[in-house]
Amino acid sequence: QSVLTQPPSVSGAPRQRVTISCSGGNSNIANYDVHWFQQFPGKAPKLLIQLDDVLSSGVSDRFSGSKSGTSASLVISGLQSEDEAVYYCAAWDDSLSGVVFGGGTKLTVL
Amino acid sequence: EVQLVESGGNLVRPGGSLTLSCTVSGITFNSYWMSWVRQAPGKGLEWVANINRDGSEKNYLDSVKGRFTISRDNARASLYLQMNSLRGDDTAVYYCARDGSREGNLDYWGRGTLVTVSS
Numbered sequence: 106q107s108v109l110t111q112p113p114s115v116s117g118a119p120r121q122r123v124t125i126s127c128s129g130g131n132s133n134i135a136n137y138d139v140h141w142f143q144q145f146p147g148k149a150p151k152l153l154i155q156l157d158d159v160l161s162s163g164v165s166d167r168f169s170g171s172k173s174g175t176s177a178s179l180v181i182s183g184l185q186s187e188d189e190a191v192y193y194c195a196a197w198d199d200s201l202s203g204v205v206f207g208g209g210t211k212l213t214v215l
Numbered sequence: 216e217v218q219l220v221e222s223g224g225n226l227v228r229p230g231g232s233l234t235l236s237c238t239v240s241g242i243t244f245n246s247y248w249m250s251w252v253r254q255a256p257g258k259g260l261e262w263v264a265n266i267n268r269d270g271s272e273k274n275y276l277d278s279v280k281g282r283f284t285i286s287r288d289n290a291r292a293s294l295y296l297q298m299n300s301l302r303g304d305d306t307a308v309y310y311c312a313r314d315g316s317r318e319g320n321l322d323y324w325g326r327g328t329l330v331t332v333s334s
Contacts, residue, residue: 107259140319142260149310149324150252150260161322193260197318202274204250204262204319 108133109194111207117184118215125179125210127194133205137197139177141170144191144209153192154179186214217241217323219311224328231301231332237294237311237325245269245289248314250321251296253307253330261307264296265314279305301332 110128117123127139141154152161154170157177167182177196181188194207223235235251250265264275264285273285284297294311308329312321 137318138316138320140321142321144260149326150321151324152320152322155315155320155322191259195260195262195319195321201277203276204265206260206262209259 107208108198108201108205109196109207111192111194111210113208114211114213116213116215117181119184119186121184122180122182123184123212125181125192125194125212127177127179127207128175129177129196129198129205130175132200133175133196133198134172134177135175136199139170139172140195141168141177141179142193142195144193150193181212184214188212189214217313219313219323219325221309221311221325221328224309224330226331226333227301228334229302229332232297232299233301233330234298235296235309235311235328235330239292239294239311239313242313242323244287244292248317249285249287249294250312250314250319251285251294252310252312252321252324253305254310254327255304255307258307262319263309265317266294267317298330301330303332306330306332 138156142150144150157172158170198205251263282300308327310327313323
């Protein structure tokens with residue numbers, strides 16, 4: 106059971122927009138920055154969005170992040186087949202004194 | 216070019232020990248927090264530990280406290296994870312990553328090294 110809650114899977118057709126949610130609490134998301142990672146099978150994760158909504162260098166602007174209260178969201182616009190991957194959110198948790206990850210969301214492009 | 220290269224992964228028996236290393240190049244190593252993150256086969260990411268720039272502050276996942284020790288050698292631009300009393304649920308690919316802020320802003324990652332704990 107992850108401290109941050111993500112849906113196990115989402116899907117969308119090419120060119121559509123999908124949203125991946127990340128739900129936490131006052132000890133993490135509400136008071137600390139949220140970061141989003143993309144991971145392809147057999148590869149290391151890649152930072153997509155840092156500090157809630159800052160796009161990492163070289164990442165397509167089809168990706169965007171936001172946060173409100175104890176929840177954060179990753180939005181992928183103009184879906185492409187190459188976006189098929191697993192996406193993770195992460196944040197510092199001050200009750201655990203550590204970084205916590207969401208369980209990951211597998212994105213399928215139909 | 217930024218490179219993080221992990222090494223030291225191996226097959227080890229339950230109760231055994233192992234030390235992982237991560238050699239970093241292309242960045243000013245001593246300017247950043249560093250983290251270890253693991254991923255069990257078919258599972259999600261799990262943060263393990265991090266260490267501040269001079270090694271004076273360390274944080275650990277509860278399940279590894281007292282068993283794992285993170286350390287660094289800034290002169291060698293290297294990060295380490297000493298793992299003792301290994302258990303089956305420690306089996307995972309272990310990644311080292313640069314943390315821009317201590318709080319999970321993991322902007323550069325290595326390719327990982329596999330630790331298998333089995334008899």
